[in-house]
Amino acid sequence: GENVEQHPSTLSVQEGDSAVIKCTYSDSASNYFPWYKQELGKGPQLIIDIRSNVGEKKDQRIAVTLNKTAKHFSLHITETQPEDSAVYFCAASSGGTSYGKLTFGQGTILTVHP
Amino acid sequence: EAEVAQSPRYKITEKSQAVAFWCDPISGHATLYWYRQILGQGPELLVQFQDESVVDDSQLPKDRFSAERLKGVDSTLKIQPAELGDSAMYLCASEGIELRGEQFFGPGTRLTVL
Numbered sequence: 593g594e595n596v597e598q599h600p601s602t603l604s605v606q607e608g609d610s611a612v613i614k615c616t617y618s619d620s621a622s623n624y625f626p627w628y629k630q631e632l633g634k635g636p637q638l639i640i641d642i643r644s645n646v647g648e649k650k651d652q653r654i655a656v657t658l659n660k661t662a663k664h665f666s667l668h669i670t671e672t673q674p675e676d677s678a679v680y681f682c683a684a685s686s687g688g689t690s691y692g693k694l695t696f697g698q699g700t701i702l703t704v705h706p
Numbered sequence: 707e708a709e710v711a712q713s714p715r716y717k718i719t720e721k722s723q724a725v726a727f728w729c730d731p732i733s734g735h736a737t738l739y740w741y742r743q744i745l746g747q748g749p750e751l752l753v754q755f756q757d758e759s760v761v762d763d764s765q766l767p768k769d770r771f772s773a774e775r776l777k778g779v780d781s782t783l784k785i786q787p788a789e790l791g792d793s794a795m796y797l798c799a800s801e802g803i804e805l806r807g808e809q810f811f812g813p814g815t816r817l818t819v820l
Contacts, residue, residue: 696748
């Protein structure tokens with residue numbers, strides 16, 4: 593099955609700096625790569641996603657890049673703000689008969705210091 | 707804005723007792739997922755429904771866990787008997803047809819087994 597590795601496990605930045613979180617996946621059939629933000633005591637919230645036919649996608653301060661050849665994708669947050677502090681998860685969809693099945697990375701705890 | 711509803715939000719039980727969790731997906735979403743999230747880890751799929759049918763329950767511990775979605779709308783996940791290792795967050799997610807792959811999560815049920 594699919595395996596997703598996420599790095600770093602913790603990331604601390606100053607307000608206004610950029611933050612980058614990287615993930616690798618193992619299944620070349622994966623074709624959908626979402627990123628979720630999870631705040632304490634809440635369910636994961638979808639913040640951005642990318643499909644295999646696109647190399648990069650941007651939404652205001654958040655961008656995601658995908659390299660299918662290398663099987664890795666990254667989340668970029670620019671001009672970080674304290675409210676960006678949360679746990680971020682990457683995920684990959686393994687496709688096939690279970691199109692929507694997501695395999696998650698282990699998560700990155702992002703702390704943005706004012 | 708449509709949301710996935712879950713109840714209860716918190717549940718404390720003693721081992722060997724039975725517990726049940728309820729999920730109401732976003733209206734019109736045919737696909738429903740139950741995930742388990744152990745503290746400090748990413749969510750892991752337990753079961754996936756398409757309407758009232760189980761699509762994937764390969765990771766569901768069937769000796770003690772059961773899930774149903776009788777009318778293809780809301781769903782119930784049951785554990786009987788609960789064990790100490792079942793302490794975790796149980797998350798429900800739903801997915802619509804329009805944007806395949808995009809899963810929207812509920813707030814989760816935090817289970818503590820004593």
